[in-house]
Amino acid sequence: MAKPQLKQGVRSADRLRSRMKMPPLVQPSRIKAVATTKTSKAVFLTERENGVVSPAEEDSPGEQNVVMIDVQTGAEGDSRQDKISPADILQKSGEKDYGKVYEVDLHAEDITRIHNLEKFTKLRILDLSCNQLTTIEKLDQNKDLRELKLYGNKITDVQNLDRLQELACLQLQHNRIRRLGKGLSCLRKLKILRIDSNDISQLEGKELTANSQLTHLDVSCNKLQELAAVNCLPHLEELNASNNRLAAIRTMRCKKLQDLDLSTNFLTDLSGLKDLHSLTTLNLATNRLSSLTAIGKLRHLQDLNVSNNLLKELGNISEQFPALEVFNVSENAIVSWEQVCLLSKCLQLAELHISGNPFCKERFSYHQELQSQIPSLELLDGLTTKRQCGRVGSAPVMRPMSASTIVSARQVESQLRNVEQQLSTFQTDLGQRFSSLRATMDSLPVEPPLSARSVGDRSDSRPSSGASSRPVSRCSSRARLKEAKDFAAKNFQS
Numbered sequence: 001m002a003k004p005q006l007k008q009g010v011r012s013a014d015r016l017r018s019r020m021k022m023p024p025l026v027q028p029s030r031i032k033a034v035a036t037t038k039t040s041k042a043v044f045l046t047e048r049e050n051g052v053v054s055p056a057e058e059d060s061p062g063e064q065n066v067v068m069i070d071v072q073t074g075a076e077g078d079s080r081q082d083k084i085s086p087a088d089i090l091q092k093s094g095e096k097d098y099g100k101v102y103e104v105d106l107h108a109e110d111i112t113r114i115h116n117l118e119k120f121t122k123l124r125i126l127d128l129s130c131n132q133l134t135t136i137e138k139l140d141q142n143k144d145l146r147e148l149k150l151y152g153n154k155i156t157d158v159q160n161l162d163r164l165q166e167l168a169c170l171q172l173q174h175n176r177i178r179r180l181g182k183g184l185s186c187l188r189k190l191k192i193l194r195i196d197s198n199d200i201s202q203l204e205g206k207e208l209t210a211n212s213q214l215t216h217l218d219v220s221c222n223k224l225q226e227l228a229a230v231n232c233l234p235h236l237e238e239l240n241a242s243n244n245r246l247a248a249i250r251t252m253r254c255k256k257l258q259d260l261d262l263s264t265n266f267l268t269d270l271s272g273l274k275d276l277h278s279l280t281t282l283n284l285a286t287n288r289l290s291s292l293t294a295i296g297k298l299r300h301l302q303d304l305n306v307s308n309n310l311l312k313e314l315g316n317i318s319e320q321f322p323a324l325e326v327f328n329v330s331e332n333a334i335v336s337w338e339q340v341c342l343l344s345k346c347l348q349l350a351e352l353h354i355s356g357n358p359f360c361k362e363r364f365s366y367h368q369e370l371q372s373q374i375p376s377l378e379l380l381d382g383l384t385t386k387r388q389c390g391r392v393g394s395a396p397v398m399r400p401m402s403a404s405t406i407v408s409a410r411q412v413e414s415q416l417r418n419v420e421q422q423l424s425t426f427q428t429d430l431g432q433r434f435s436s437l438r439a440t441m442d443s444l445p446v447e448p449p450l451s452a453r454s455v456g457d458r459s460d461s462r463p464s465s466g467a468s469s470r471p472v473s474r475c476s477s478r479a480r481l482k483e484a485k486d487f488a489a490k491n492f493q494s
Contacts, residue, residue: 158183318345331356
C-alpha cells in the first residue's frame, strides 16, 4: 500500500507545481542518467530532441521522460584514461625518458578513448585490451609499434592504423567489427592477425591483399560463409576458421598452410583441400561430412580430427594419409568392424579416438582387439595401451618430440634444478640456525643462580615468632583460616 500512496503524492505535487508554473517532480524511475562532478549545474532535459540538449519547457503538459544531467564546468571527465597521464605511464614503466619506454600495459583500466600516448614515440608493444574503447585513434606518433592488443573492447571499425607500418601482430578479437574495409591496407608487415569473435559476415580478397606476409590468421566465431579471400595470402601457415557458417571449401591455394581448423561449421564438400600438401594438422570436427575421399592425398598430415560427423566408412585412409599419427573419428556412424580394421594399415598411428560409434555397443572387447591389430598404438580413447616388448631391456617406441615440447621439457628441468638448489640452501640454513640455537642452550646453567634461589626463598617465607614457623598452605580459604587460628592459639597464648 505504500507505493500507490507515494505515486499519488508525487502526482498531486506535480499538479500543484504545474499551477505555479514550475517543472514537475522527477520520479526516480524516470531518471535516465545522473553525472556528478565537483562543480556542476543541474539542467532538466527532454528526450524529444534525440540527444540534442535543450532546457525543458516549464509549462509543457503531460508526463515526459526527463534526463537530469550535471553540466561540467571545468572538472575532470569520468573516463579512467583522463586520470592516466603520461607521467603515470612513465612511472609505471620505471623509466625517466619517454623515448626509452618500449612497452605500455593498460589492460583492463576502464579506458574509453585512446590518448596521452603521443610522447612514447619508441613504443613497440601496446596493450589496450579489455577496456571500453569504441574507436581506434591517436596512434599516429607510435610509428614503431610492433604489437597492438585491442581485444575485449567495443570497437566497430578498423581504422586509423595507416601510420603503423611496422606492425607485425594485431589482436582485435572479441569486439563488434562487421567488416575490415581498408583498415589494414597499409599494414604490409603484418604477420599475425586475430579478428575472431566479432560480427564479420563477409571477408573480401581486397581487404587482405596488402597483408601478403600474414602467417597466422584467426577468423573463428564469426558469420563467414566462404574463405576465398585467404587465397591472396601465400605465406599463410596457420588458419582458424572454426565456428562459422561454411558449407564448402572448393578452392584454397595456400601452399604453405600447415595447421587448419574448420571445426563447427556446416561442411559437406572438402574438394578444395586436395592441394594443401603441407598440411600437418587438420580439424574437421562437428560438421556434416559423410566421406573423406574428396580431401585427396595429404602425405604430411599427422593429426586429423573428424569427430562428430556422419562417417560410415573410412576408405583407404592409410593411402590418403600415410604419415597419420593422431586420428579422432569418435561420435560418427561407423557400424562395420571391417572398416575399423582398415586402421591396422596405418603404420605410424599412435593415438586413436573411436568411441561413440555404433559398433562400440556390439563389440565390447574392441580395445583389446585394436591393441593387437595396431602395434604402434599408444593411446586408445584417452587410455594408455599395454605394450608388448619384443625383448627384455628394449627401449619403448616413442613419438618424436616437437620443438615446443622440447622447450617445455627444458623449462621443467630448469625449474626442477632451481627447486633443488633452493631446498639445499634452505636445509643448510636450517642446520646452521639449529646449531646456533643448540649452542645457546648448552651455554645456559643447569641450575638457577644462588641469588635467584635466595630471592625465591624469601618470597615464599612467612614471618615467624617463637620456636616454630608458620607452615605454607595452598589449600582452600577455609582450611587456611582454620590453620591460622590454630597457629595463633598455639603461639600467641597469654
